[in-house]
Amino acid sequence: MIGLHTAAEVRSAEEPLLAATPPGALMQRAAAGLASVCVRLLGRVYGRRVALLVGTGNNGGDALLAGARLAGRGARVTAVLLDPGRAHPDGLAALRRAGGRVVAGNGRSAATLVSRADLVLDGILGIGGRGGLRRDAADLAAAAADGTAVTVAVDVPSGIDADTGAVDGVAFPAMHTVTFGVVKVGLVVGEGRSHAGTVHLVDIGLGPHLPSATAFQLTDADVAAGLSPPSGDDDKYSQGVVGVVAGSATYPGAGVLCTGAALRTRPGLVRYAGTAADGVRAAWPEAVVTDGRPADAGRVQSWVVGPGMGTGDDARSVLAEVLATDLPVLVDADALTLLAAEPDLVRGREGATVLTPHDREFARFGTEPGQDRVGAARRLAADLGCVVLLKGEATVVADADGTAFVNATGTPWLATAGTGDVLSGIVGALLAAGLPAAEAAAAGAHLHGRSGQLAAQHGPLLAGDLVRRLPEAVGRVRGLGAPRLGDSAA
Ligand SMILES: NC(=O)C1=CN([C@@H]2O[C@H](COP(=O)(O)OP(=O)(O)OC[C@H]3O[C@@H](n4cnc5c(N)ncnc54)[C@H](O)[C@@H]3O)[C@@H](O)[C@H]2O)[C@@H](O)CC1
Numbered sequence: 445m446i447g448l449h450t451a452a453e454v455r456s457a458e459e460p461l462l463a464a465t466p467p468g469a470l471m472q473r474a475a476a477g478l479a480s481v482c483v484r485l486l487g488r489v490y491g492r493r494v495a496l497l498v499g500t501g502n503n504g505g506d507a508l509l510a511g512a513r514l515a516g517r518g519a520r521v522t523a524v525l526l527d528p529g530r531a532h533p534d535g536l537a538a539l540r541r542a543g544g545r546v547v548a549g550n551g552r553s554a555a556t557l558v559s560r561a562d563l564v565l566d567g568i569l570g571i572g573g574r575g576g577l578r579r580d581a582a583d584l585a586a587a588a589a590d591g592t593a594v595t596v597a598v599d600v601p602s603g604i605d606a607d608t609g610a611v612d613g614v615a616f617p618a619m620h621t622v623t624f625g626v627v628k629v630g631l632v633v634g635e636g637r638s639h640a641g642t643v644h645l646v647d648i649g650l651g652p653h654l655p656s657a658t659a660f661q662l663t664d665a666d667v668a669a670g671l672s673p674p675s676g677d678d679d680k681y682s683q684g685v686v687g688v689v690a691g692s693a694t695y696p697g698a699g700v701l702c703t704g705a706a707l708r709t710r711p712g713l714v715r716y717a718g719t720a721a722d723g724v725r726a727a728w729p730e731a732v733v734t735d736g737r738p739a740d741a742g743r744v745q746s747w748v749v750g751p752g753m754g755t756g757d758d759a760r761s762v763l764a765e766v767l768a769t770d771l772p773v774l775v776d777a778d779a780l781t782l783l784a785a786e787p788d789l790v791r792g793r794e795g796a797t798v799l800t801p802h803d804r805e806f807a808r809f810g811t812e813p814g815q816d817r818v819g820a821a822r823r824l825a826a827d828l829g830c831v832v833l834l835k836g837e838a839t840v841v842a843d844a845d846g847t848a849f850v851n852a853t854g855t856p857w858l859a860t861a862g863t864g865d866v867l868s869g870i871v872g873a874l875l876a877a878g879l880p881a882a883e884a885a886a887a888g889a890h891l892h893g894r895s896g897q898l899a900a901q902h903g904p905l906l907a908g909d910l911v912r913r914l915p916e917a918v919g920r921v922r923g924l925g926a927p928r929l930g931d932s933a934a
């Protein structure tokens with residue numbers, strides 16, 4: 445698991461480390477790591493044009509010291525100072541000693557220089573930044589975006605909120621972010637994620653001083669740990685039986701996709717109850733199907749309720765029936781609309797409840813998610829005593845105790861009808877397999893994203909493609925690679 449940290453957590457870890465290291469040593473570690481990523485990105489350093497955007501804080505100091513290292517290897521480095529009287533003195537001196545040039549950042553010539561550079565290093569603001577970029581800085585960020593340079597943010601893209609990823613106005617558009625000590629939450633979620641590009645982590649020794657993280661990103665290995673294959677003692681029941689209430693006579697597709705996703709994630713047994721029974725039976729002969737109520741379906745270890753089932757009285761009574769059990773229940777789509785009108789249906793449930801809203805469904809519970817998506821998911825989770833999975837480019841999962849996960853997988857091609865129904869089936873299967881609810885939701889989002897990446901390798905994907913690629917996604921996450929003809933079934 446990758447811990448995601450806030451600026452305050454970084455500051456608290458820096459304090460003892462700064463006290464225990466010689467003055468300037470930490471910044472030199474950061475600058476060395478930063479320069480080495482820049483060297484890799486440039487390939488050849490000698491003669492390349494490097495522009496440093498330098499603000500008034502230590503973030504600008506990092507850029508200047510890294511620039512000095514690049515100048516020492518023959519790069520033509522120019523520092524563009526946003527506030528020439530307040531640039532980091534040691535950094536400035538080092539750059540000058542290495543033969544770098546310095547210009548003021550408020551003229552047209554500075555913008556031209558930036559637009560013609562091979563590499564632009566953004567050292568305007570780091571974790572001390574507040575709010576969006578001011579005029580001069582915003583013009584330079586625009587020049588970098590319009591030019592052909594590789595754009596690299598120092599620690600965080602200037603103008604993003606390091607804790608939330610929120611952008612107030614303009615922020616630096618980085619292709620790469622070289623971040624120090626820990627991955628900041630704001631680099632992987634919301635607008636911060638798209639401004640950060642590829643994140644490179646440079647170890648500066650913060651580890652022993654860091655408080656435990658409360659937000660995490662799962663890796664393939666973390667997800668694989670929850671996906672152990674069946675043992676010789678297992679039978680179709682012991683793997684966890686999923687109950688699906690989804691789709692309707694008018695919209696059978698949601699039932700078909702959700703049931704298929706549950707089957708393909710953990711093919712023990714899936715029971716379906718609902719009015720799309722004929723469609724589900726035809727698509728998935730492996731499922732046990734009834735057109736009756738959930739109670740008629742037989743025993744299950746988790747329920748998935750909501751996709752395409754409608755919001756009428758019958759749907760409401762089915763939702764209430766499922767929520768009255770003490771089993772884990774995933775509530776999605778139409779069931780979320782019903783629940784938003786009666787949130788007490790989930791407060792105080794004995795079994796876990798996972799809500800999987802997209803932004804519009806989330807807003808039905810009272811407030812828009814806004815730019816702090818982790819905070820918004822945490823607040824709703826705490827209010828309702830549920831796990832909240834807030835969908836998006838980076839899906840966020842929050843547990844009622846504040847533990848959060850930000851998903852690292854996926855592709856914008858997932859923005860197509862029915863992919864949410866597939867996610868519900870995947871998470872339902874993981875809940876039935878016994879994973880704790882927040883982990884099931886986070887692992888489900890991870891697998892869903894991996895399946896999306898596989899399905900989108902050669903172009904657009906449909907929700908059904910996601911279902912088909914799920915076994916391969918599970919195999920890849922477990923490190924098994926793509927199966928070849930002749931491989932043994934074991
Ligand atoms: N403390 C340390 O020893 C280390 C710090 N590091 C670097 O230091 C950075 C943090 O440095 P600082 O605390 O100096 O903070 P910053 O470098 O983020 O700069 C803060 C300064 O910018 C001004 N400012 C804030 N918002 C602004 C805005 N919207 N427009 C214009 N000016 C604004 C503030 O008044 C303050 O003077 C980290 O992000 C990292 O890059 C690294 O070198 C590692 C070691």
Ligand SMILES: Nc1ncnc2c1ncn2[C@@H]1O[C@H](COP(=O)(O)OP(=O)(O)O)[C@@H](O)[C@H]1O
Nearest residue numbers: 802835836837855856858859861862863864865
């Ligand atoms: N731009 C995007 N980038 C990555 N994933 C996305 C994007 N837009 C949507 N998704 C994902 O696609 C799925 C869409 O779910 P949802 O909106 O419920 O669709 P539906 O109701 O049609 O099934 C979610 O898992 C969401 O995270």
Ligand SMILES: [K+]
Nearest residue numbers: 566569600602
């Ligand atoms: K920066």
